[in-house]
Amino acid sequence: MQLDRENNRHTGSLGEHMMHERDKGRAVSSTLGLTWCPAFYRDPVFSGAMLAGVGFWLGLWLCVAVQPITLAQVLSPAFFALAVWQPILEELFFRGYCQGQLRRQSWGRQSWRGLTVANSLTSLLFVVGHWWAHPPLWAIAVLLPSLILGYCRDRYRSIYPCIVLHAFYNAGYFSLTGLPQASISL
Numbered sequence: 001m002q003l004d005r006e007n008n009r010h011t012g013s014l015g016e017h018m019m020h021e022r023d024k025g026r027a028v029s030s031t032l033g034l035t036w037c038p039a040f041y042r043d044p045v046f047s048g049a050m051l052a053g054v055g056f057w058l059g060l061w062l063c064v065a066v067q068p069i070t071l072a073q074v075l076s077p078a079f080f081a082l083a084v085w086q087p088i089l090e091e092l093f094f095r096g097y098c099q100g101q102l103r104r105q106s107w108g109r110q111s112w113r114g115l116t117v118a119n120s121l122t123s124l125l126f127v128v129g130h131w132w133a134h135p136p137l138w139a140i141a142v143l144l145p146s147l148i149l150g151y152c153r154d155r156y157r158s159i160y161p162c163i164v165l166h167a168f169y170n171a172g173y174f175s176l177t178g179l180p181q182a183s184i185s186l
Contacts, residue, residue: 031104032096033159040152040161049148049165057172067178074175082174087166094129094146095153095162098122103154111154119150145169 029035040046060066073079102108102118110117123146131139149162 030157031100032092033100033153033157033162034096035158037156037158037160040156040158041164043155045155046152046161046165049152050168052148053145053165053169053172056169057176060173060176066176068176069174069178073179076179078179079171079174082179083167083171087163087170090126090129091149091159091163091166094122094126095149096159098125099150099153114151114154115147116150116154119147119154122150123147 069079099118099122102121103116105118108116108118108121123143126146127139127143130142145166149166152161152165153159
């Protein structure tokens with residue numbers, strides 16, 4: 001594209017313009033972590049993160065009086081919202097937008113033992129985001145899973161593994177502990 005100084009605008013072929021727009025779209029998709037990550041489920045790190053969820057559920061089942069939900073509740077819109085929609089929306093915002101924007105900064109990519117500054121700050125925001133709707137101890141308890149989700153975001157450069165893992169964590173947790181009263185009325 002060349003600059004038309006008389007009209008102060010770029011000129012050039014439509015193909016060049018479309019390539020430029022496509023490149024901008026790819027940059028946005030990459031920043032948000034909307035890039036496909038093939039075979040992440042085969043990675044031992046991802047398998048370990050899944051097993052950590054199972055270990056947590058087992059500990060919860062052994063240490064706390066759990067109230068498993070019924071099959072009808074598993075098939076309910078409330079459970080679907082908690083196990084599917086909530087993880088998608090939270091991962092798009094926290095790991096996609098927040099962590100993606102922080103990773104664009106050189107200081108956001110600095111890490112200590114695999115945890116980046118972007119992941120740590122995003123995880124603190126995740127705790128704050130849960131603080132308004134949950135008891136303080138529950139809000140603080142989401143820090144460790146958030147750090148794991150952020151680590152996956154950094155490792156795979158994609159939020160798709162984070163969405164799968166978050167949905168898995170939520171499905172197991174709410175299957176054992178019951179649906180929150182506010183979600184039952186959905």
